[in-house]
Amino acid sequence: MNQEKGFTLWFTGLSGAGKSTISKILEDELLKRGKKVEILDGDEVRENLSKGLGFSKEDRDINIKRIGYVAKLLARNGVAVITAAISPYRQVRDHIRNENKEFVEVYVNCSLYQCIQRDVKGLYKKALTGEIKQFTGVSDPYEEPLNPEVVVETHLETPQQSAAKIIEKLEQLNYL
Numbered sequence: 001m002n003q004e005k006g007f008t009l010w011f012t013g014l015s016g017a018g019k020s021t022i023s024k025i026l027e028d029e030l031l032k033r034g035k036k037v038e039i040l041d042g043d044e045v046r047e048n049l050s051k052g053l054g055f056s057k058e059d060r061d062i063n064i065k066r067i068g069y070v071a072k073l074l075a076r077n078g079v080a081v082i083t084a085a086i087s088p089y090r091q092v093r094d095h096i097r098n099e100n101k102e103f104v105e106v107y108v109n110c111s112l113y114q115c116i117q118r119d120v121k122g123l124y125k126k127a128l129t130g131e132i133k134q135f136t137g138v139s140d141p142y143e144e145p146l147n148p149e150v151v152v153e154t155h156l157e158t159p160q161q162s163a164a165k166i167i168e169k170l171e172q173l174n175y176l
C-alpha cells in the first residue's frame with residue numbers, strides 16, 4: 001500500500017449528479033486504508049475561500065483555480081484530496097491537471113433528466129422557472145471531460161458501485 005502518496009481526485013459533473021455522496025463514501029474507504037483525506041466541497045469553498053464570487057465564467061474559473069491550488073498544497077503533503085465542485089469548464093480543469101501532478105479526473109455522469117428528477121437541493125425547480133440564473137445544465141454550459149481517468153454513471157449505478165469503480169482505478173494507478 002502506498003500510504004504516503006498524495007493525489008487529487010477531481011470530480012466534475014452536474015449539480016445532483018452524486019459528487020458529494022460518492023466523496024463521503026470514498027472518504028470512509030480511504031481513511032480505513034490509512035490515508036489522510038480532505039474533501040474540498042464546492043458549496044463549502046464558496047462559503048469560505050470564495051465568498052462573494054458569482055457564477056460568471058470568470059468567477060467560476062477563479063473559484064476552481066482556488067480549489068486546485070489548495071488541492072495541490074495538500075496533495076504534495078501526502079493527503080488524498082477529493083474535490084466535489086461542478087467545475088463545468090474543460091479548459092480550467094485541464095489547467096489544474098497541468099499544475100497538479102497527481103491528478104485523477106472523475107466524470108460523475110448523470111442525465112440531466114435524472115438530476116432534475118432527484119432535485120436534491122430544490123435548485124433545478126428554481127432554475128427551470130428562472131428564479132435562479134446561470135444554472136449549469138439548464139441555463140449555463142457544462143463541458144464534459146474528454147479523457148477522464150474514470151467515468152461513473154450514477155443514473156445506472158448505486159453510490160457504492162460508483163465508489164468501487166473509483167477505488168479500483170486508484171489501485172490500478174498505484175495510489176492505494
Ligand code: ADP
Binds near residue numbers: 015016018118120154
Ligand atoms: P452533487 O454533490 O453532485 O451535487 P449529491 O451527492 O448531493 O450530488 O446528490 C446525488 C443524489 O443522487 C443523492 O441523493 C444520491 O443518493 C443519489 N444517487 C443515486 N445513485 C447514485 C450514485 N451512483 N452515486 C452518487 N449518488 C447517487
